[in-house]
Amino acid sequence: MSRIGSYFLFLGTLFRNREKLSVYLGLILNECTSIGVGSIFIVALVNIFIGAVTCVQTAYNLTNPFVPKYIIALIVRDSSILELAPTLSCIVLAGKVGSNIASELGTMRITEQVDALEVMGINSSSYLILPKVIASVLMFPLLVIMAAFLAILGGYIAGTLAGVISAEEYVNGLRFDYKPFGVVFALIKTVVFAFLISTISAFQGYNVSGGALEVGAASTSAVTNSCIAIVAADFVLTQLLLT
Amino acid sequence: MIDIKNITKSFGDRQVLAGIDGSFKPGDTSLIIGGSGTGKSVLLKCMIGLIAPDTGEVLYDGRNFLTSDLNEQKAIRREMGVLFQGSALFDSKTVLENVRFPLDMLTEQSESEKVDRAQECLRRVGLENAGDRMPSEISGGMKKRVGIARAIVLNPKYLFCDEPNSGLDPLTSIKIDQLISEITDEYQITTVVITHDMNSMMEIGEQIMFLYEGKKLWQGDSSTLTKSGVNELNEFINANKLIREMEK
Ligand SMILES: Nc1ncnc2c1ncn2[C@@H]1O[C@H](COP(=O)(O)OP(=O)(O)O)[C@@H](O)[C@H]1O
Ligand SMILES: [Mg+2]
Numbered sequence: 001m002s003r004i005g006s007y008f009l010f011l012g013t014l015f016r017n018r019e020k021l022s023v024y025l026g027l028i029l030n031e032c033t034s035i036g037v038g039s040i041f042i043v044a045l046v047n048i049f050i051g052a053v054t055c056v057q058t059a060y061n062l063t064n065p066f067v068p069k070y071i072i073a074l075i076v077r078d079s080s081i082l083e084l085a086p087t088l089s090c091i092v093l094a095g096k097v098g099s100n101i102a103s104e105l106g107t108m109r110i111t112e113q114v115d116a117l118e119v120m121g122i123n124s125s126s127y128l129i130l131p132k133v134i135a136s137v138l139m140f141p142l143l144v145i146m147a148a149f150l151a152i153l154g155g156y157i158a159g160t161l162a163g164v165i166s167a168e169e170y171v172n173g174l175r176f177d178y179k180p181f182g183v184v185f186a187l188i189k190t191v192v193f194a195f196l197i198s199t200i201s202a203f204q205g206y207n208v209s210g211g212a213l214e215v216g217a218a219s220t221s222a223v224t225n226s227c228i229a230i231v232a233a234d235f236v237l238t239q240l241l242l243t
Numbered sequence: 244m245i246d247i248k249n250i251t252k253s254f255g256d257r258q259v260l261a262g263i264d265g266s267f268k269p270g271d272t273s274l275i276i277g278g279s280g281t282g283k284s285v286l287l288k289c290m291i292g293l294i295a296p297d298t299g300e301v302l303y304d305g306r307n308f309l310t311s312d313l314n315e316q317k318a319i320r321r322e323m324g325v326l327f328q329g330s331a332l333f334d335s336k337t338v339l340e341n342v343r344f345p346l347d348m349l350t351e352q353s354e355s356e357k358v359d360r361a362q363e364c365l366r367r368v369g370l371e372n373a374g375d376r377m378p379s380e381i382s383g384g385m386k387k388r389v390g391i392a393r394a395i396v397l398n399p400k401y402l403f404c405d406e407p408n409s410g411l412d413p414l415t416s417i418k419i420d421q422l423i424s425e426i427t428d429e430y431q432i433t434t435v436v437i438t439h440d441m442n443s444m445m446e447i448g449e450q451i452m453f454l455y456e457g458k459k460l461w462q463g464d465s466s467t468l469t470k471s472g473v474n475e476l477n478e479f480i481n482a483n484k485l486i487r488e489m490e491k
Pocket of ligand 2: 283284285405406
């Protein structure tokens with residue numbers, strides 16, 4: 001409990017006594033490259049396969065001849081946009097970006113690089129962490145848009161190759177009863193997840209004390225705590241926004 | 244001139260510093276010596292504002308650092324240079340970027356002024372050709388030099404070094420010590436060096452403060468170090484001598 005309290009205090013320090021804005025622009029750009037571009041491959045790969053699996057499994061479970069085949073595409077579409085692309089991608093990103101943030105900050109802490117910033121009079125938490133948080137909040141939604149698109153594409157490829165649905169039926173299903181709010185919902189979730197992952201991981205890394213072992217432990221708890229926060233926030237947001 | 248008054252610090256119920264007083268003069272290399280775990284680093288961190296002491300004052304030329312407001316503290320910090328025990332170079336930046344970092348963050352100088360000043364400091368520590376290398380590519384002794392260059396790039400009035408010799412071979416140690424001592428004389432800096440290295444004590448120490456279990460047992464001129472009459476200090480010196488004898 002006290003750790004949750006200090007997490008919120010920590011959030012406060014990010015925005016207090018910042019450096020010049022121009023300093024942040026370059027840093028944010030760098031972080032966008034490493035967080036965003038660096039994660040394209042893994043997010044793409046995971047989502048293509050998730051889309052493919054969703055399509056084939058749905059087809060396998062839909063044995064009732066009265067249910068039209070295009071329903072398969074509709075299910076792939078909605079589950080990808082609403083849940084799989086945002087939540088699953090963010091779980092993957094918690095593993096990749098979260099552990100990276102925690103170990104980078106943890107290493108900087110134990111090698112006194114954080115202290116070096118502080119003695120120069122620089123607010124180390126905002127200097128080091130704010131660019132990562134902003135870059136995550138900017139890049140994760142882009143990754144998730146790509147992820148949803150690729151998941152649906154993965155479903156298309158797998159469905160047509162496996163012969164469970166024709167291309168025409170799939171496209172019809174994608175267009176059937178489409179609610180644009182699903183995308184908005186996915187993006188809202190993603191922004192919240194991005195903020196949670198980046199700040200929780202930063203909190204874990206920034207507060208390391210000890211040595212390399214503790215950095216490893218912080219990196220692990222960054223990932224586990226982020227995942228817990230993601231599923232909890234997912235549930236809350238779904239309750240709030242979809243009911 | 245730095246004055247410290249009655250600095251105490253406890254972690255939990257374990258008292259690490261028990262009321263330390265002292266003063267450090269400009270142009271002098273003052274040493275803080277003592278066995279490991281006696282609170283030397285904690286004292287240094289209290290002085291530079293990384294740890295808040297429980298009680299006490301730190302005065303930089305009369306300015307009370309701990310009770311100053313944020314802007315005053317920033318102004319005093321700009322006059323400080325710190326060489327950390329592990330050099331604390333930013334490992335995502337090149338050597339030159341490390342040295343010019345304080346200029347980037349804290350001054351409005353032009354690009355060419357910054358590069359010139361950073362190069363000048365690298366030249367001062369004998370590394371004018373290493374600017375493009377990454378910290379991971381250079382030796383421990385070179386890292387310390389880069390750390391010194393970064394610490395002096397803003398022309399500090401106060402320089403702090405935490406165990407500048409740790410992890411270095413004896414010859415490199417002596418060179419780093421000499422560099423610190425020369426820079427101190429050259430720019431009339433108030434320099435505080437933590438060490439447990441006897442070589443350093445004899446070579447560069449002008450004023451020496453001896454800490455033992457969180458207490459200051461002795462402070463004085465280095466020439467009177469062996470005549471202190473303090474048992475713990477004599478033991479500390481003898482232990483060091485013994486190690487040096489064995490190394491020979
Ligand atoms: N942040 C901290 N929290 C708790 N104990 C600490 C902390 N920093 C230092 N200590 C303790 O204070 C004592 C003095 O440490 P230190 O000043 O680093 O010794 P040294 O004289 O070797 O530099 C040690 O026993 C250390 O365990
Ligand atoms: Mg120490």
